[in-house]
Amino acid sequence: xxxxxxxxxxxxxxxxxxxxxxxxxxxxxxxxxxxxxxxxxxxxxxxxxxxxxxxxxxxxxxxxxxxxxxxxxxxxxxxxxxxxxxxxxxxxxxxxxxxxxxxxxxxxxxxxxxxxxxxxxxxxxxxxxxxxxxxxxxxxxxxxxxxxxxxxxxxxxxxxxxxxxxxxxxxxxxxxxxxxxxxxxxxxxxxxxxxxxxxxxxxxxxxxxxxxxxxxxxxxxxxxxxxxxxxxxxxxxxxxxxxxxxxxxxxxxxxxxxxxxxxxxxxxxxxxxxxxxxxxxxxxxxxxxxxxxxxxxxxxxxxxxxxxxxxxxxxxxxxxxxxxxxxxxxxxxxxxxxxxxxxxxxxxxxxxxxxxxxxxxxxxxxxxxxxxxxxxxxxxxxxxxxxxxxxxxxxxxxxxxxxxxxxxxxxxxxxxxxxxxxxxxxxxxxxxxxxxxxxxxxxxxxxxxxxxxxxxxxxxxxxxxxxxxxxxxxxxxxxxxxxxxxxxxxxxxxxxxxxxxxxxxxxxxxxxxxxxxxxxxxxxxxxxxxxxxxxxxxxxxxxxxxxxxxxxxxxxxxxxxxxxxxxxxxxxxxxxxxxxxxxxxxxxxxxxxxxxxxxxxxxxxxxxxxxxxxxxxxxxxxxxxxxxxxxxxxxxxxxxxxxxxxxxxxxxxxxxxxxxxxxxxxxxxxxxxxxxxxxxxxxxxxxxxxxxxxxxxxxxxxxxxxxxxxxxxxxxxxxxxxxxxxxxxxxxxxxxxxxxxxxxxxxxxxxxxxx
DNA sequence: GGGGGCTATGGGGGG
DNA sequence: CATAGCCCCC
Numbered sequence: 001x002x003x004x005x006x007x008x009x010x011x012x013x014x015x016x017x018x019x020x021x022x023x024x025x026x027x028x029x030x031x032x033x034x035x036x037x038x039x040x041x042x043x044x045x046x047x048x049x050x051x052x053x054x055x056x057x058x059x060x061x062x063x064x065x066x067x068x069x070x071x072x073x074x075x076x077x078x079x080x081x082x083x084x085x086x087x088x089x090x091x092x093x094x095x096x097x098x099x100x101x102x103x104x105x106x107x108x109x110x111x112x113x114x115x116x117x118x119x120x121x122x123x124x125x126x127x128x129x130x131x132x133x134x135x136x137x138x139x140x141x142x143x144x145x146x147x148x149x150x151x152x153x154x155x156x157x158x159x160x161x162x163x164x165x166x167x168x169x170x171x172x173x174x175x176x177x178x179x180x181x182x183x184x185x186x187x188x189x190x191x192x193x194x195x196x197x198x199x200x201x202x203x204x205x206x207x208x209x210x211x212x213x214x215x216x217x218x219x220x221x222x223x224x225x226x227x228x229x230x231x232x233x234x235x236x237x238x239x240x241x242x243x244x245x246x247x248x249x250x251x252x253x254x255x256x257x258x259x260x261x262x263x264x265x266x267x268x269x270x271x272x273x274x275x276x277x278x279x280x281x282x283x284x285x286x287x288x289x290x291x292x293x294x295x296x297x298x299x300x301x302x303x304x305x306x307x308x309x310x311x312x313x314x315x316x317x318x319x320x321x322x323x324x325x326x327x328x329x330x331x332x333x334x335x336x337x338x339x340x341x342x343x344x345x346x347x348x349x350x351x352x353x354x355x356x357x358x359x360x361x362x363x364x365x366x367x368x369x370x371x372x373x374x375x376x377x378x379x380x381x382x383x384x385x386x387x388x389x390x391x392x393x394x395x396x397x398x399x400x401x402x403x404x405x406x407x408x409x410x411x412x413x414x415x416x417x418x419x420x421x422x423x424x425x426x427x428x429x430x431x432x433x434x435x436x437x438x439x440x441x442x443x444x445x446x447x448x449x450x451x452x453x454x455x456x457x458x459x460x461x462x463x464x465x466x467x468x469x470x471x472x473x474x475x476x477x478x479x480x481x482x483x484x485x486x487x488x489x490x491x492x493x494x495x496x497x498x499x500x501x502x503x504x505x506x507x508x509x510x511x512x513x514x515x516x517x518x519x520x521x522x523x524x525x526x527x528x529x530x531x532x533x534x535x536x537x538x539x540x541x542x543x544x545x546x547x548x549x550x551x552x553x554x555x556x557x558x559x560x561x562x563x564x565x566x567x568x569x570x571x572x573x574x575x576x577x578x579x580x581x582x583x584x585x586x587x588x589x590x591x592x593x594x595x596x597x598x599x600x601x602x603x604x605x606x607x608x609x610x611x612x613x614x615x616x617x618x619x620x621x622x623x624x625x626x627x628x629x630x631x632x633x634x635x636x637x638x639x640x641x642x643x644x645x646x647x648x649x650x651x652x653x654x655x656x657x658x659x660x661x662x663x664x665x666x667x668x669x670x671x672x673x674x675x676x677x678x679x680x681x682x683x684x685x686x687x688x689x690x691x692x693x694x695x696x697x698x699x700x701x702x703x704x705x706x707x708x709x710x711x712x713x714x715x716x717x718x719x720x721x722x723x724x725x726x727x728x729x730x731x732x733x734x735x736x737x738x739x740x741x742x743x744x745x746x747x748x749x750x751x752x753x754x755x
Numbered sequence: 756g757g758g759g760g761c762t763a764t765g766g767g768g769g770g
Numbered sequence: 771c772a773t774a775g776c777c778c779c780c
Contacts, residue, residue: 065770093770118769137764198770269768370767372771392769426756433756555770575768597767613768636766637771762776 007051009044009079013037020290021045024052024226027284028257029277033321034306034619035297035581038259042230043072045257046087047079049226060224060246061089064231066560068579088224092239093198094555096205099220100196101543101551106213107204112414112547114195115554120419121145121186121197128185131445138175139182147171148183152199153236153271155206158184192450194416202238209245221249231579232260232280236271240279254284262317263310266575266613268605277317295321295619297581299328302618302625305651310615312650313608330657332626333648339589339633343376346586346628347384350569353584353624361387363583365570367617369595373588374571381569391572395558401504401515402522406550408494412478413547416450425451428499431467436460474498487546488530492523525553574617585621587614590629591642614647703728708753716753 010018017037020030021044032038042061050056063069069089077084088095097115104111116124125141125148151161161167162180171179190197196204209217227246229235235243247256262274281287295303303323310316334349336342350364366377371393381388396402404427410420422441426432443458444451455472459465474497482490495501504516529549532542558576570582589595595614600606618625627648632641703709707719709730720729728750 091770140765142765201770266768270770372766429757431756435756557770573768599767634771756780758778758780760776760778762774764772764774766771766773 007048009047013040013044014294016290016292017041017044020292021048023288023290024049025253025255027254027280027287029280029287029289030257030259030292031289031317031319032259032261032292033295033319034261034264034616035295035323036292036321037294037296038230038261038292039068039072039075039579041292042228042259043075044079046072046089046228047076047084050076050080050083050087054226056083056086057088058223058225059087059089059228060095060226061087061228062092062095062230062243063089064091064234064579065557066091066094066555068230091555092235092242093201094552096201096242097551097555100201100204100208101548103208103216104204106216107208107211108191109196109204110194110414110416112194114193114410114414114417114420115201115551116190116193116195116197116419117554118145118198120195121149123419123422124186124189125182127441128182128189132178132181132185134178139178143174144176144179144182147176147179148186149197149199150271151183152203153238155203155238155241158187188448189418192416192448193418194414195419199238202236202242206238206242206245209242217245218249221246221252225253226255227257229256229258230260231264232258233262233265233274233277234260234267234272235276236273237276238271240276244283254286256284263313263319263612264578264616266578266609266616268609274315291319293319293321295323296325297622298323298619299325299623301328301330301655302621305331305625305655306615306619308652308655309611309618309647309650313611315608329624331651331655332624332657334626334628335644336628336630337632339373339376339630342588342628342630342633343380346377346588346626347380347386349586349626350381350386350584351384357584357624359584361567361569364586365572365577365580365582365584365620366586366588367572367574367577367620368588369574369597369613370589371573377571377588386569387567388569388571389566391558391570392576393558395556396518396521397553397556399515399518401500401519405491405495405498405500405519405522406553408475408478408498408500409491409546409550411452411475412482412490412494413545413550415452415475415479418444418451421451424498425471428503430471432464432471436464436468482546486530486544487549488523488527490546491526495519495523574613577620578616581620581622583622584624584626585618586626586628587617588628589633590627590645590648591633592645593640593642594633594635595645595647611647611650614645702752703750710751710753 010021013021014037017040020028020041024045030038030041032041046059046061049059061069061072063072069091073084073087073089076087090098100109100113101111104113122141122145125145126136129136129139129141129144151158151167156164156167158180161183168177168180171177190200209220212218224246227243229243243256247254258277258280260277262277265272265274281289298306300323303321307320332349334342334345336345346366353359354361354364368374368377374390374393378388378390397406404424407420407423410417411424415421422437425437440451440454443449443454447454449457452475455468460468477497478490478494481493485493500519501516504512504519507513507515526549529552530544574587593601596607596610600610618627629642629644629648632639634640703719703722705719705721708716709719710716716733717730718733720731722728
């Protein structure tokens, strides 16, 4: 049909996809269901732009992860050749950081600005709360930080915050009326430190465009003639306004293409809003919309289940995904008594299905709602010698020894970075104690200077002076080294001379040795960074400074260091799985209070988001989908009993493997407290205990064949027989393998329910 | 100033 | 259960 000469790739697309790819000018919106070839459309669209004569560097493609951007570039390259690498593709954060590294000096930041991670931000907030003498139990630093973050994401300045009655009323209600002051101080403090937090990378980019010093806005608008945004449903207000800055101007062709799926919006907790999709249609009335609904990924039962689940969300863009793939296998459900059993049975299932379906480890993913759930799976996979890799959780750069080493590098690059300074001023120990540091902090606050400035300018008592003088000299020697050497030489100099290397080596424990190796791995990483000589075609120069290195790593996520060569089972959170696909997927921990999370139970909007998250989870599967839940699990150090997730019931029974059914009735008398737990917003939930109060073990000799009994661990069951040694064979209702358990009555905690 | 042990507290997803 | 922060003692 489509034989356009020179564009053979267009033949690989269906009609709608092709139109989405070839409609190059003016605003375009692509609503793309899971597995509908979204990435293919984005990739080919960019390739098509280049093929029709648009220089790659005039294309700005904002993706959700660096990995996605990298993969996209590789695929574009296959179509158009080497020029592809000059496309500006990356995450909002990384591309904006790249631009800000050139332009930040125009808006009051050093070009070598530090990027504060969440811990740094929290610590800044902490300091301010302390400084203002506020009760840190009321002014919880995480809560305050997230208010500040939300304000920034909505383009609300500290001043505007103070004048916003809604925000102020909310804060008063939560007994935190002074957040606006903390916000103001926070902004000032970060700026003084020459530091941007993650939100600032977006916000300062916006400011740069808005304030337009030296015509930098026109320069950028002129450069990026085509703007594409992936996962648009996960952008926040600030991101959208920034995009508009690039696109909206006198004489603009408004060449913007957004791709997204409202049903997969799962990041509202960091300010993302589906409103952006509606706004888009308002802001660009000329928009041409394409809906991709054919799913090429999953077999029918999976697609069917996904549709059934998402139907429970009322606010949706009308859309129904379909597939012409085979019916495929039904969905399996694993019901476990405990989290440990869940881990074991999934590991068992992996072994079995690998044989039966001829799967490689790479075909398999285990997904969970919270990262802490990974532990049990890890244990069982290790026991079976199944190689795996965990994404998320504590990444390499979050490890203490790495952060310590990096703090030295940060301070060397940007001496105003107070968070880095505080981290290492007395690490390794050099006799600068709490009192001195408090003093220093106070002086810095009072004089609105950085701690480093105080260190270098203010006179201290003789003893303190000596110690601090030594520290200053040390850092100055690092600065000097950095000025004359590359990042690797500087870094290894720092690790040696700071005393970190020696300190770590002195710990002979395996953990200690692991820390040494980690720091060495960090140095190797820097070396690799420095020695990378692959200049992209047309690229001017490569930035090999330590500052550049620090910038790249602070925006790196776990998914970016992939080891795709290896054949391993993937373990990750559902959030992290967005955009990925596997032949066999396990979605685990499907319990009320966990998935959906207990944090979301109080609001219907948040439940809807959990549901979209579940929708994302199940649509990762190509051929085999297994769902699982445990009736009890340790949460926060206590055994908890949770109902099966409501989402399980939203999937029609017909989609499930008939052998296994969902048990609708709870096996244990459900603790009444659950109801309150939800309403109280989980502030102080008492431990949910096992049958406890109602459960009274009956004396062993009374238990006879034919009785209905309640076992503390296995739930209700029927006693089939009791032998002379007081061993009972009991059939428990909830155990799936129709077998009876042999229970030693002498030790068992069993209550007679009926004779 | 430094270190160790104890208690209280909070506990999600991520760039 | 993990961690932050506190208190106490050297």
